[in-house]
Every structure is written in structure tokens, then in C-alpha cells.
Amino acid sequence: xxxxxxxxxxxxxxxxxxxxxxxxxxxxxxxxxxxxxxxxxxxxxxxxxxxxxxxxxxxxxxxxxxxxxxxxxxxxxxxxxxxxxxxxxxxxxxxxxxxxxxxxxxxxxxxxxxxxxxxxxxxxxxxxxxxxxxxxxxxxxxxxxxxxxxxxxxxxxxxxxxxxxxxxxxxxxxxxxxxxxxxxxxxxxxxxxxxxxxxxxxxxxxxxxxxxxxxxxxxxxxxxxxxxxxxxxxxxxxxxxxxxxxxxxxxxxxxxx
Numbered sequence: 001x002x003x004x005x006x007x008x009x010x011x012x013x014x015x016x017x018x019x020x021x022x023x024x025x026x027x028x029x030x031x032x033x034x035x036x037x038x039x040x041x042x043x044x045x046x047x048x049x050x051x052x053x054x055x056x057x058x059x060x061x062x063x064x065x066x067x068x069x070x071x072x073x074x075x076x077x078x079x080x081x082x083x084x085x086x087x088x089x090x091x092x093x094x095x096x097x098x099x100x101x102x103x104x105x106x107x108x109x110x111x112x113x114x115x116x117x118x119x120x121x122x123x124x125x126x127x128x129x130x131x132x133x134x135x136x137x138x139x140x141x142x143x144x145x146x147x148x149x150x151x152x153x154x155x156x157x158x159x160x161x162x163x164x165x166x167x168x169x170x171x172x173x174x175x176x177x178x179x180x181x182x183x184x185x186x187x188x189x190x191x192x193x194x195x196x197x198x199x200x201x202x203x204x205x206x207x208x209x210x211x212x213x214x215x216x217x218x219x220x221x222x223x224x225x226x227x228x229x230x231x232x233x234x235x236x237x238x239x240x241x242x243x244x245x246x247x248x249x250x251x252x253x254x255x256x257x
Contacts, residue, residue: 023048023057030095031057042095060095064156067106069113071164080126083164088113088144094152102151109148116143129163136160 025031025044033040033048034056043057050057067088074084090109092098098105120140121129129136137158145155 017052020052021050023050025059028061028063030060030062032060032095032099033057039096039100058099060092060098062092062095064089064091065106067110067113069110069117071162072114072118074118074121076121076126076129077123078125081166082121082126082129083162084117084121084129084160085162086113086117086140086158086160088155089157089159090144090148090153090155092152093154097150097152105151105153108151109144109153112147113144116140116147129160133160 023031024047027045030042030044031048032042033050036054040055048057067090069086069088071083071085074082076082088109092105102108117140120136120143124132124136137160140160141155141158144158145153148155
């Protein structure tokens, strides 16, 4: 078996040494340098030169990372079981902490996001989950950001994507919404009746103060009846003729007593 030329062996060794010595980091990358196993510094971006066998580098991506939180079974404060999933946007702001203080920063953030999601949503009722989603997003974000600060993580945003209910709960919510609409309709009708009664009372007071206006109203009513196809004709009786009869009736009743 022919042996490799000496220059080929030397060339391969040089390539291996250069590969382990020269590193190029992109603008969004940083290198955590360890010297004989001890943390030395954070370098990058650009050209990085390492001492083979003595120095070792771990690359860290500083871009925003999108983490999809798996669907979680959450029991709300009013004992309603729902399935909730969310998405977390975070980035590494301290490469040293992200590498040294946690073994797998992405797995740790994912697990913490799941437990935090269940913990925060479990303190709220179902109506809050459906109506106040922005507030819940902010609460989860602030809590996650505080807990991951020791790992060199900055949580930029949290978005709850879906809140899934079972069929029985959907029907119950629909019935509740229908009952609420019926209640509002009754309230609106009652308010309309109240306003109409108030306006009729005001109109009656105005007509009572002006007898001529009341007579004109009688005549207008007679005209409206005459325009209809009816065999009944109503003649308004003037109030001047009615009042003496009312007074005589009252006085006769008083004498009998």
C-alpha cells in the first residue's frame, strides 16, 4: 500500500490546525471563550483566533428566537378546563450567563414558559382569558422576563394563540350570551317605556294648562277617525260643558254622605 507523501500529511495537519484556530463569527453571533475549561471572555463578531487544545469557543446566536409553547391544560379560577397554547419571543442578551448558568437555555426557557403559562392563567376566570388577553400576555411576559434574567435572557413578547373549549362549554357560553342579549333587550324596552311615559306626562301637563290646545287635539283626533273606514263617529264634548256636570256629581255625592 503506497504511503502518503510527507507534504500531504503536513498540509492536512495545517488545515486541521487552521480550522481549530481561526473562527469567523457573523454580526449576530458571539463566542464564549474558555481557557483550559475556565471562562475567559466573550468575543465577536469577526475573526477569532484560538489556541488549539487550550482554548475552546461556544457560539451564541443573539437574534430573536420564536418559541412555540405546546398546548397546556389549564383549569381557570372558576373551575373551567381549557387548552391554551402560546408563542414566546426572546433573545440572549448575556452570552456568558446563557452558556455557564444553564445547561440548555432553550429547553429551560420552554419548560419555564409552560409552567408560567399554567400558573398565570390558573389565577384568572374564563371570561378574563377570552376578553383580557393583552393583559394576560403582559403578565406572563413580565414574569418570564424576571425569571430568565439570571440566564441572560430577555423576553420581548408573549402571545396567547388559542384558548380551546370543549363542546359543552361552548354551548353554555352561547346560552349565557343569549340570556345576556335578552336581558339587555328588556332593559332597553323598559327604558323606552319610561321615556315614553315621561313624555306623555309632560304633554298631558301642557294640554291641561291650555284648554284650547286640548280642544285642538280633540279635533285632530276626530279628523283621524273620520279618515278611517268606520261607522262610528265620535264628537268631542267641550270641557266647559263637562266641568259643571262633574262638579254637580261631586256635590251630590257629598250631600248623600
